[in-house]
Amino acid sequence: QERLVESGGGLVQAGGSLGLSCEASFRDFSHFAMGWFRQAPGKEREFVAGISWSGGNTYYADFVEGRFTIARDNAKKKVILLMNNLKPVDTAVYYCVNDIRQYGSRWEAFGSWGQGTQVTVSS
Numbered sequence: 001q002e003r004l005v006e007s008g009g010g011l012v013q014a015g016g017s018l019g020l021s022c023e024a025s026f027r028d029f030s031h032f033a034m035g036w037f038r039q040a041p042g043k044e045r046e047f048v049a050g051i052s053w054s055g056g057n058t059y060y061a062d063f064v065e066g067r068f069t070i071a072r073d074n075a076k077k078k079v080i081l082l083m084n085n086l087k088p089v090d091t092a093v094y095y096c097v098n099d100i101r102q103y104g105s106r107w108e109a110f111g112s113w114g115q116g117t118q119v120t121v122s123s
Contacts, residue, residue, distance in 0.1 A: 002026040002112035004096045009117030012086055016121070020081040022096030022114060030074035032111060035059075035100035036081045038092035038119075047107035049081060050100050059102070063089075086121045093118050 003025040012018050020036070035050035049070040050059040058070050069082040079096060098111030 002098055004098060004112050004114035006094065006096045006114040006117040009094060009119045011120045011122065014086060014088055014121055014123050016086055017082070017084045018086065018119060019083070020094055020096075020117060020119070022079040022081075024077040024079075024098070026077075026098075026112075029077040029098075032099040033101070034072060034079045035097045035107065035109065036070065036079075036094055037097055037109065037113075038090075038094045039116075040089075040092040043092075045095070047100075048094065050102075050107060051079065059107070083119070086119075088121045088123045091119060091121050 004022055006022050008020040031053055033052050036048040037045050038048050039045040047061050049068055051070045051072050055072045067085045072079045093116040095116045096114040097109040100107055100109050
């Protein structure tokens with residue numbers, strides 16, 4: 001059974017930084033592209049960042065504007081999202097997702113979702 005557990009969320013002031021971590025428990029972790037999505041109150045879930053199975057390619061939503069970095073360690077079955085210069089609009093529950101795929105400009109997830117970790121950015 002695929003399982004993803006996120007950690008590292010919290011409360012930070014605008015302009016601050018946070019690092020999110022996602023640990024996977026399934027055997028084929030290194031076979032899949034991984035990603036982070038987020039959902040703000042009253043809004044739909046949206047793609048934030050993705051990384052290929054090897055870690056050689058990374059992808060970001062336009063609103064990231066160079067502020068976030070996604071990385072993975074296949075030996076440790078871990079994906080991280082480093083977030084700098086956070087803004088109040090980044091406030092959301094962030095989800096780690098397995099097996100993401102791109103369709104044109106849209107990203108979709110076909111695997112498991114973590115339980116989510118809350119990120120709150122105060123102004």
